Amino acid sequence: MKIPSSIWTLLIGIVLTLVSLWYGQNHGLLPTAASDEAVLVDGLFNTMMIVSTGIFLLVEGILIYAAIRYRRRAGDNEDGPPVEGNVPLEILWTAIPAIIVIGISVYSFEVYNDMGGFDPHSIHEAPMTQESMAMPGTAMAATLSAGDETTAALPDTATPAVDNADQMSQMQYEGNAPHIQVNVAGLQYAWIFTYPETGVTTGEMHVPIGREVRINMTANDVIHAFWVPEFRLKQDAIPGRQSEFRFTPRKAGDYDLICAELCGPYHGAMKAQVVVESQEAFDEWMQEQLVASRETLNQAVAVNPAEQSPDEFLAPYTKDMGIHPEMLHQVHH
Ligand SMILES: [Cu+2]
Numbered sequence: 001m002k003i004p005s006s007i008w009t010l011l012i013g014i015v016l017t018l019v020s021l022w023y024g025q026n027h028g029l030l031p032t033a034a035s036d037e038a039v040l041v042d043g044l045f046n047t048m049m050i051v052s053t054g055i056f057l058l059v060e061g062i063l064i065y066a067a068i069r070y071r072r073r074a075g076d077n078e079d080g081p082p083v084e085g086n087v088p089l090e091i092l093w094t095a096i097p098a099i100i101v102i103g104i105s106v107y108s109f110e111v112y113n114d115m116g117g118f119d120p121h122s123i124h125e126a127p128m129t130q131e132s133m134a135m136p137g138t139a140m141a142a143t144l145s146a147g148d149e150t151t152a153a154l155p156d157t158a159t160p161a162v163d164n165a166d167q168m169s170q171m172q173y174e175g176n177a178p179h180i181q182v183n184v185a186g187l188q189y190a191w192i193f194t195y196p197e198t199g200v201t202t203g204e205m206h207v208p209i210g211r212e213v214r215i216n217m218t219a220n221d222v223i224h225a226f227w228v229p230e231f232r233l234k235q236d237a238i239p240g241r242q243s244e245f246r247f248t249p250r251k252a253g254d255y256d257l258i259c260a261e262l263c264g265p266y267h268g269a270m271k272a273q274v275v276v277e278s279q280e281a282f283d284e285w286m287q288e289q290l291v292a293s294r295e296t297l298n299q300a301v302a303v304n305p306a307e308q309s310p311d312e313f314l315a316p317y318t319k320d321m322g323i324h325p326e327m328l329h330q331v332h333h
Contacts, residue, residue, distance in 0.1 A: 016057055024050030034230035034251040034276060037115045041232035044104075044111050051100055120244040121214055179212040179246070186217070186224030186237035188264050191257060191272040200289040205257065206275045207249050208282035217243040227260035228274055234260055249276040 024046050033039050070080075116122070182205060183194040193205045207213050217226060219237040226243075227234040230253070235245050259270035277285070 012061075016054060016061075019057065020050050020054035023053045030232075031229050032251060032253070033232070034228075034249060034253060034255060035232070036248040036250055038230065038232040039250075040111045040114055044108055047107065048104060051104075116246045120246050179214045180207070181214050181216070182207070184215055184217040184226060184237065185220055186226070186259065186263075186270075187220035188222065189259070189266040189270040191226075191259075191270070193272075195286070198286060198290060200286060200293060202289060204273045204275065206277060206282055206285050208279040209249055209252055209276055211279070212246055212248045214246045215244065217245075222263050223261050224259050224263050224270070225261035227258045228255050229258070230255045231274075236261060252276050252278065 027046075027049055029049075030042060030045065033042050112118070181196050183196060184205075185192045185194075190203065191205075192201060192203060194201045215226070215235075217235065217237045218241060219239045221239060223239070224237040225234055226237055230251075231247050231249070233245070233247055235243050237243060253276055255274045255276065257272040257274050259267055261267075263270065275285075
């Protein structure tokens with residue numbers, strides 16, 4: 001039985017589509033997706049991977065098929081019939097890539113907007129991702145706990161609809177775990193993090209799971225770039241300018257923050273740890289940092305020279321001065 005070529009084309013098309021769809025989502029090229037934004041970026045990346053796998057297989061497949069099917073046979077010295085121009089085909093292979101490119105650019109614009117690319121610190125609803133959709137209970141609980149629970153659960157029928165909607169949207173934002181602010185400074189060759197709410201300054205960034213992190217970043221000397229591959233986030237730190245961006249960590253773990261802008265001879269060593277942990281672990285860590293900074297402060301107070309007598313103040317230095325401690329008394333009495 002001879003199978004018509006249209007059936008063959010259809011079958012090959014189906015197989016090609018299935019293979020592209022599978023490979024585009026199982027390429028294993030990206031590290032763990034540890035933030036809501038990473039899920040958005042991966043969606044875009046996988047879409048492009050599906051399209052490019054399909055195009056690659058189609059082009060290479062036709063190439064290999066043609067090379068074998070139309071190879072030169074023994075004793076055949078002809079050039080074959082001259083083929084030139086095919087307007088419908090040319091329109092088709094111009095239109096298809098144009099549609100693909102426009103589609104991808106609209107999609108990437110959308111992802112950039114969802115990540116807060118245009119207005120990083122504006123009030124927004126967190127992007128709906130697979131992870132956050134997988135836990136509707138927590139999202140609901142957070143929404144309810146934000147406002148008066150009775151009002152939220154049993155909306156007053158007398159309340160005008162508009163007021164209610166207004167209230168709802170506000171509640172959703174507040175309930176969406178209020179953001180935390182982190183000020184980041186890049187300098188040769190380290191990252192410094194300051195939490196303005198507590199005044200804590202550290203060399204390691206800790207962030208709680210599920211809460212939006214708003215970054216205000218600058219550089220002290222040259223241009224650096226904040227890059228956490230697991231967050232799919234890269235942003236320049238520019239001296240004299242504030243870079244604002246946000247992200248919502250979703251997966252607990254220790255991640256590398258890597259400087260992604262050549263900034264000097266030790267650029268390659270410019271790394272810091274980003275620790276994504278539960279809210280409780282984060283609060284505990286913050287408390288430890290506060291205690292540590294208070295201790296440092298107390299030590300500074302303990303040696304406050306203003307409260308010491310001159311010989312008390314000079315006592316530790318007598319060895320350096322090359323004199324006997326008793327001599328101090330003689331000097332001052
Ligand atoms: Cu750097």
